[in-house]
Structures are given as C-alpha cells and as structure tokens.
Amino acid sequence: MTVLAIAHRAGNSLAGLHATNLLGADVVECDVHRHRSRLEVRHLKTAGPLPFLWDRWELASTKAPRLGLAELLEADRHGTTFMLDLKGRDVATGRAVAALLHDRAHDRPLLVCGRHWPAVERVAELSYVRSVLSARNRAELSALRRRVRDADRPAPYGVSVHASLLDAGVVAELHRCVEVVMTWPVNDLATLGRVLAAGVTGVISDEPAILREVLDRRRRPPAG
Secondary structure, eight states: OOOEEEETTGGGSHHHHHHHHHHTOSEEEEEEEEETTEEEEOSSEEOTTSSEEEETTEEEETTSOOOBHHHHHHHOOSOOOEEEEEOSSOHHHHHHHHHHHHHTTOOSOEEEEESSHHHHHHHTTSTTEEEEEEEOSHHHHHHHHHHHHOTTSOOOSEEEEEGGGOOHHHHHHHHTTOSEEEEEOOOSHHHHHHHHHHTOSEEEESOHHHHHHHHHHHHSOOOO
C-alpha cells in the first residue's frame, strides 16, 4: 500500500515549493483564496476593510506582496503535483480556478480539495483534476460518509479527514468508496504511527521530517 507524502501549505510560497521539491514529497498543497477577482495563494485570511491579513496569532500587512495561483503554477519547473485547497464557501472560487487552468492550457494531473464540495466538484469537471472532499468536524464527516456512498453521484478520487476523527473502522469504510484517504495534521511520529495503523493512504504534514519518514518507510523492505 503506497502512502502519499503531502506537504501541507508548502505551495504558499515559492521558497516552500522549492524546498519541498528538493525533499521529494509526492504532493505540494497550497491554500487558494479568491480576493477581488484574483486567485491568491496564502494561508492568512483577509479582515474585510481592515489593512491586515490574519490567522490566530499571526498578522501581516495587506500591502505585502501576495503570491498568485498563476504565478505559482508558472514557477514550477519540476512537474509538481499540486493539491489546491479551495478556501471559502463560494462555488465562484471553483469556477475561477477552472477558468484559470483552462486559459493556461494546464493539463498536468492535479488534486483539488476543500470543505465546500460544490467548488471542488466544479474544478473536477476538468479531465485531469482529481477531487478530494474534506471534513474537519464530526458533522462534516457524517455528511462525507453519506456522500461517498451515494451511487447516483460520481465518486471523488479521495477524501481528507482531520486526524482526530479517524479510526481503523472509519478509514476502511471510506476506502471502500474512494481511492485515497488522507489526513491532517500529522506533525509528530506518534500521530504518524496512529494514522498509518488506521490504514490512511495520504499523510498531510507541515514537518519535513515526517514527510521524509513517510518516504523512507516506502523504501524499506517489509519486515520479516
């Protein structure tokens, strides 16, 4: 069973993209926001009319340069597999991403994930895009379990579920319906061991050491 090493937020900067390519992670994840008709790649959120971006204990000026999704894709020289995490609750973000990819004639495989599934599914109408539906809390997980069992709708390629919500039974149930079950955040060896024992096939981590461990475990011969 191959477990994907997914670099969380590494695509939010060109330096992060470069470092992750050197590491050899399978997938580079980035956060995509639509702000005033522009697709930006960043984790920090806007604060309405206030002149700063924020997230918990972090603040940044709105005047600081912001990386655009088009710039990120243009800068890639390694055939990187990106996972675009669509932020917000607006299908317009999905439409804008699909239009950008179409206009750029982007045709390399990529993943698109998010908690607002209609936006994800809009981008996944492109033939080379694989959809990953995310769940952060128990209500979203319950909806996700119903969604992947719905035979009247196309099955997503994968799901991404917060590590606190997973056990072996949930992972096995999801795997019967999708190809890849990802989880986050996996930033220490104890959590890595737990989610691998549960059967996940995608590890999303902020820590290069954890991603390197996932890659190293794939190279090791089976015990015994």
